[in-house]
Amino acid sequence: MSVSERPSALPVACTLPKDHLLKRHIAMRHRVGRIWYFLFLLSTIVGIIALTALLYNIVNQSFGLVAVQNTVEPETLTINGVPLEELTREQLVSILEQYVSKGVMRRLESEIPFAMRSRDNIYQLVQERVIRPEILMSWQLVDSVFHREEIAAFIVENYPSARLQFRAWLNPDFIRRPQSSVPALAGVRTAILGSLWVISITILVAFPLGLGAAIYLEEYASDNVVNRIIQTNINNLAGVPSIIYGILGLAVFVRALEPLTSGVIFGVNDPTTANGRTVLSASLTLALLVLPLLIINAQEAIRAVPRSLREGSYALGATKWETIWHHVLPSAMPGVLTGTILAISRAIGETAPLVVVGASTFVSLDPNGPFSKFTTLPVQIYQWTSRPQDQFRNLAGAAILVLLFLLLSLNAGAVLLRNRYSRRIQGIS
Numbered sequence: 001m002s003v004s005e006r007p008s009a010l011p012v013a014c015t016l017p018k019d020h021l022l023k024r025h026i027a028m029r030h031r032v033g034r035i036w037y038f039l040f041l042l043s044t045i046v047g048i049i050a051l052t053a054l055l056y057n058i059v060n061q062s063f064g065l066v067a068v069q070n071t072v073e074p075e076t077l078t079i080n081g082v083p084l085e086e087l088t089r090e091q092l093v094s095i096l097e098q099y100v101s102k103g104v105m106r107r108l109e110s111e112i113p114f115a116m117r118s119r120d121n122i123y124q125l126v127q128e129r130v131i132r133p134e135i136l137m138s139w140q141l142v143d144s145v146f147h148r149e150e151i152a153a154f155i156v157e158n159y160p161s162a163r164l165q166f167r168a169w170l171n172p173d174f175i176r177r178p179q180s181s182v183p184a185l186a187g188v189r190t191a192i193l194g195s196l197w198v199i200s201i202t203i204l205v206a207f208p209l210g211l212g213a214a215i216y217l218e219e220y221a222s223d224n225v226v227n228r229i230i231q232t233n234i235n236n237l238a239g240v241p242s243i244i245y246g247i248l249g250l251a252v253f254v255r256a257l258e259p260l261t262s263g264v265i266f267g268v269n270d271p272t273t274a275n276g277r278t279v280l281s282a283s284l285t286l287a288l289l290v291l292p293l294l295i296i297n298a299q300e301a302i303r304a305v306p307r308s309l310r311e312g313s314y315a316l317g318a319t320k321w322e323t324i325w326h327h328v329l330p331s332a333m334p335g336v337l338t339g340t341i342l343a344i345s346r347a348i349g350e351t352a353p354l355v356v357v358g359a360s361t362f363v364s365l366d367p368n369g370p371f372s373k374f375t376t377l378p379v380q381i382y383q384w385t386s387r388p389q390d391q392f393r394n395l396a397g398a399a400i401l402v403l404l405f406l407l408l409s410l411n412a413g414a415v416l417l418r419n420r421y422s423r424r425i426q427g428i429s
Contacts, residue, residue: 061397062169065144067155068184069162071132072099084126089119092126099130112365124178124185124364133184135391136162170398178364179380183391188399193366194279194359194374195406199348201283201370202290207340209287210294214336217295218302219324238292246356249285254357263371277358280370285353290343297339301332337418341411348407351378377403 077084079091087095093114097105108114108125117125127133136159139151144166155164177187213234221227258276259265261284305328313323359379367374377399384396 058397058400060141061394062401063141063144064139064167064394065148065151065164066138066167066184066391067136067159067162067164069134069136069159071134072130074131077126077130085123089122092119092122095126095130096122104129121364124180127185128180128182133182135184138167138391138394169394170401174395174398175402178366179362179375180364181362183389183395186392186395188377188380188402190363190366191375191377191380191399192402192406194363195348195376195378195403197279197367197370197372197374198282198286198354198376199344199410201280202286202347203340203344205284206287206291206294206343210291210343211298211336213291213295214298214302215324215329218299219320219328234292234295238296241352242289242350243352243356245285245289246353248288249281249353249357253281253284261371263369266371268371275358277360277373278371279367279374282354282357282359282374282376283370285357286347286350289350289353290347293343293346294339297342298332298336301335301339302328304335305331334418337414341414341418344410344414345407348410349378349403351376351382354379355382377406 074084077095079087079095082091096108100108112121114122137155139147144151152164155162174187175192176189177185178190179188180186217227217231221230253261254276261276261278261281262268263278263280309327309331310323313327318326354376360373360375362383363373363375365373381396381399381403384392384399387393
């Protein structure tokens, strides 16, 4: 067929608008684009302002002037010229017996025998029960910087026996000290250790279960009614309020599985944890909380691995499990670790399920295993913010900074591990 005999081209379904209409249409699209640009920019600015205001409020509460007054000055508690800080354990006990009533001593002995208490614990008791430093008033950082002279004059007039000093509520002693009912002596050591114990066991339980479930659902499960119901429930469980998981943990781990979570079946004979309100109960509850999130993120990461990678492995004679272990999982691991980071961030900041499970609001002894009584940083912050004294809100601000640092540290470690897998995969490819 010659060129002239070929059928004419099909009629054009749509034609470009005329010149002036085209220019107007393009200008309108540009205006819409600029509007969305400014909306996105505005949302970013609002978010930055809100975050800045939050950090300003926390830092403003964590530092400032305080008016401190001791019931007994430490200089008067020396023995044979030896200062209080260098006294032996037995000398500290004698000071307690001298200044504290016999009823209080019997109560302290019944809680934990003095023979089992460390020297640091007895020194803490001397500070709380004998020296008893009292913070009469506290001021935030901005007022302390710009109104120091007025504050000093106020202290001289109203509290002549008190000392005015600048206090950083977040300091090394705050990290090292256990919880105390005296604001000047309170610390977050027990809460930090409790958070680390809880989050460590949570990851050890939830990560392999979540990854295994994701591998089954993506690589092995067939598309049938049962598996579709399982997938739907997993997606729904990711949005269940956390306090529901706390009620579930209370019913299952604290009550039904009390011999396990209290350690009785392992020979642990601790009357303080006989009710199952232990680190293990809290960890298993948080593992259930983050498990749907881990499964969903791991499924998305596995689904993103190209099909050609699997087919190439099968073509070389690899079995299904060898393909998953040597090719699919290494390629999906950066995405899996990203989901783990999100799960850690959610678990370490939870309060409601831990309160329901039985996290203590006041614990002065460090947790030493999965069957110990515990508290965590979020629970500690909640307890301090509910107290009426201003000093406890200062402590809460300092504890928030500790929690943020702990969270960022854990996330940084997970990000480094994820980047390591990413570089390894890029090197292989």
